[in-house]
Amino acid sequence: MKTSMGSGSTRIPLRQQVEELCEQSIGTCYQCGNCSSGCPMGPWMDALPNQLIRRLQLGLEDTTRFASPWVCASCFACGVRCPKGIDVPRVMEALRVVGLRSGEDHIGPHTIEKKRLSQLPQIALVAHMRKATG
Amino acid sequence: MTSLAYYPGCSLKRFASGCEIAGLEAARRLGIELVELERWNCCGTVFSMSSGERMHHLGSLRNLVRVQEAGYPEVVTMCAMCQNTLRQVNNEVRGDGDSLAMMNRFMDEEPAYRGEVEVLHYLTLLDRLGSEAIAARVERPLTGLRVAPYYGCTLVRPPSAGIDDPEDPNIMERLLEALGAKVVRDPMRVECCGAYMGVSKPGTINVRASAIHGSARNSGAEALATMCPLCAHNLDAVGPAPDEPALVVFYFTQLVALALGAKPEQCLAATQRVDPRPLLSTKGLLEEPQP
Numbered sequence: 399m400k401t402s403m404g405s406g407s408t409r410i411p412l413r414q415q416v417e418e419l420c421e422q423s424i425g426t427c428y429q430c431g432n433c434s435s436g437c438p439m440g441p442w443m444d445a446l447p448n449q450l451i452r453r454l455q456l457g458l459e460d461t462t463r464f465a466s467p468w469v470c471a472s473c474f475a476c477g478v479r480c481p482k483g484i485d486v487p488r489v490m491e492a493l494r495v496v497g498l499r500s501g502e503d504h505i506g507p508h509t510i511e512k513k514r515l516s517q518l519p520q521i522a523l524v525a526h527m528r529k530a531t532g
Numbered sequence: 533m534t535s536l537a538y539y540p541g542c543s544l545k546r547f548a549s550g551c552e553i554a555g556l557e558a559a560r561r562l563g564i565e566l567v568e569l570e571r572w573n574c575c576g577t578v579f580s581m582s583s584g585e586r587m588h589h590l591g592s593l594r595n596l597v598r599v600q601e602a603g604y605p606e607v608v609t610m611c612a613m614c615q616n617t618l619r620q621v622n623n624e625v626r627g628d629g630d631s632l633a634m635m636n637r638f639m640d641e642e643p644a645y646r647g648e649v650e651v652l653h654y655l656t657l658l659d660r661l662g663s664e665a666i667a668a669r670v671e672r673p674l675t676g677l678r679v680a681p682y683y684g685c686t687l688v689r690p691p692s693a694g695i696d697d698p699e700d701p702n703i704m705e706r707l708l709e710a711l712g713a714k715v716v717r718d719p720m721r722v723e724c725c726g727a728y729m730g731v732s733k734p735g736t737i738n739v740r741a742s743a744i745h746g747s748a749r750n751s752g753a754e755a756l757a758t759m760c761p762l763c764a765h766n767l768d769a770v771g772p773a774p775d776e777p778a779l780v781v782f783y784f785t786q787l788v789a790l791a792l793g794a795k796p797e798q799c800l801a802a803t804q805r806v807d808p809r810p811l812l813s814t815k816g817l818l819e820e821p822q823p
Contacts, residue, residue: 419582438724442736469733472578473724474689478698487690491581505732518731519769521543521613521762524577525728528588 412461412496413454419492426482427451433476433486442469447476447486450493467493468504468530491529498532505530536657537604538566539595541614542574543761547769548611548783550802551761554794555610555654555785561792562661562669566608569598577613578728579620579693586635592621593635597642599649606650608657610785612760615653616686619693622651653687653695655703655759655784663710671793671821673712677811679787680718680753680779681705682744684763688722698722704757704784711791718756720747725766734770742772745779754811755780757787768805780808793821 417423427448434446443466445453453461467490476486497504505526507515515523544552559566572595580588595618599607609615625632626647636644658666681704688694688701696703699722705715726740744767748756756779758764768781781804790799796818800808812818 419584421583438726438740439729439736441739442729442733469729471685471724471727471729472581473685473727475685475722475724478689478691485581485690488581495582495584510731514734517769519543519547519761519765521577521611522728522731522765524542524574525613525762526731528576528578528580529728530732 411457412459413457415496416454416489416492419495420485420488422485422488424451424454424484424489427455427484428482430481432479432481436475436479438473438475439469439471447490451484451486451489454489462493462497466490467497472529494529498530501532503531533563533565535565535567536652537599537602537607538568539572539575539599539607539609539614539618540568541609541611543611548761548764548802550800550804551610551759551764551783551785553801554783554789554799557794557798558785558788558792559654559657561789561794562658562666564657567602569595569602569607572598575614575617576621577617579617586631587638589621589624589635590639592618593625593645594639594642596622596649597639597645600645601643605648606652608652608654610654610759612653612684612687612758613762615651615695616693618651620690622647622649623692653759655687655707656695658707658788659703663706666707667710667712670711670791672791672817674708674787674791674815674817675712676714676815677817678714678716678752678754679708679757679782680716680748680751680755681708681721681784682718682748682756682758682763682767683722684758684760685722685724685727687759707784708757708787711787713787713791716748716751716753718748718751718753720744725763727762727766730766730770737766737770738773741767741770741778742776745772745776748779749777753779755782755808757782757784759784771805778806780804780806780811782808790817
């Protein structure tokens with residue numbers, strides 16, 4: 399009998415992983431776009447928050463390839479403004495956690511020029527590293 | 533004099549020391565002694581929102597244990613981000629007995645946290661004293677100084693950790709009026725400055741700062757007032773694009789201390805890129821208060 403323990407056969411669908419991590423049900427999103435229209439980091443995102451949620455609803459497993467969760471500043475504005483009560487910042491956090499569990503950090507002291515590193519306040523460095531390193 | 537526990541956080545001991553020096557002096561002038569906690573540690577800076585990352589809440593919880601040990605029912609913070617992180621962690625363990633028990637098992641070298649400490653922001657403390665009581669202590673009214681309160685994110689969002697309405701806060705406006713300033717309501721006052729994204733995407737902060745300074749300037753402001761060290765860094769030290777004008781950025785505590793009659797050197801201790809002295813001088817606010 400062949401026993402397979404590879405990740406391929408037992409992988410939990412991305413939407414389920416995200417929903418468990420953020421303790422939110424994203425099925426109620428009706429794509430009004432309020433989260434994205436008020437997003438301060440929207441201009442630098444490759445997929446807006448509502449687009450990420452739509453992709454998750456559709457079960458698109460490659461949704462982790464977008465840089466948006468690493469551009470999100472966790473300002474909580476989208477969560478306050480969602481008419482369906484979805485805590486969108488938690489959805490973004492869950493996408494970050496899924497990404498970090500793959501073992502890849504998205505920032506590190508070595509990625510920042512030394513002169514800039516000395517000028518950055520610890521509140522910014524610690525906050526960013528808490529969000530973008532595992 | 534009333535004594536309250538005080539949690540400073542890392543920024544107020546470093547680049548945002550001006551916020552703390554002025555805040556402690558203003559509190560003293562209002563009859564409040566803020567007693568710094570012994571052995572405090574980093575709050576974690578940001579709240580971990582995922583169900584799988586609760587270990588990150590330990591930093592905040594240990595601080596709440598310190599408050600409990602010292603026997604205070606409340607702890608005061610000045611930093612908006614510390615306030616937010618401590619409050620959110622506190623809310624989470626208070627609302628979930630299993631979570632509290634699990635976290636207490638994680639830090640079994642500490643006394644068990646009972647979930648009874650209240651996290652209080654400095655502005656809430658002032659608001660609790662009331663505008664009239666504060667106005668009665670004003671020795672150097674900020675007459676003619678046109679200030680736009682800038683809340684940013686973590687003072688008001690998420691609502692469970694906010695000190696006022698998340699979209700239409702009013703607490704800084706009320707206090708500024710008590711101090712005699714001319715309050716300017718800026719439409720960008722709850723919009724994010726870019727926060728920590730300046731670390732990996734420096735250009736984003738200039739864009740956000742330009743929008744925020746521009747909006748406040750167009751609304752008639754001469755200065756911004758904030759309670760967040762990260763906002764202050766982004767709006768002042770980084771600031772708008774070099775060819776655009778920048779407003780003076782105050783910590784709110786600096787304006788309180790100034791109005792309550794503190795010496796200008798106590799109010800303006802930390803380095804601000806945009807020097808506030810010329811503006812304050814034109815308003816006669818660097819002079820000794822009139823008896």
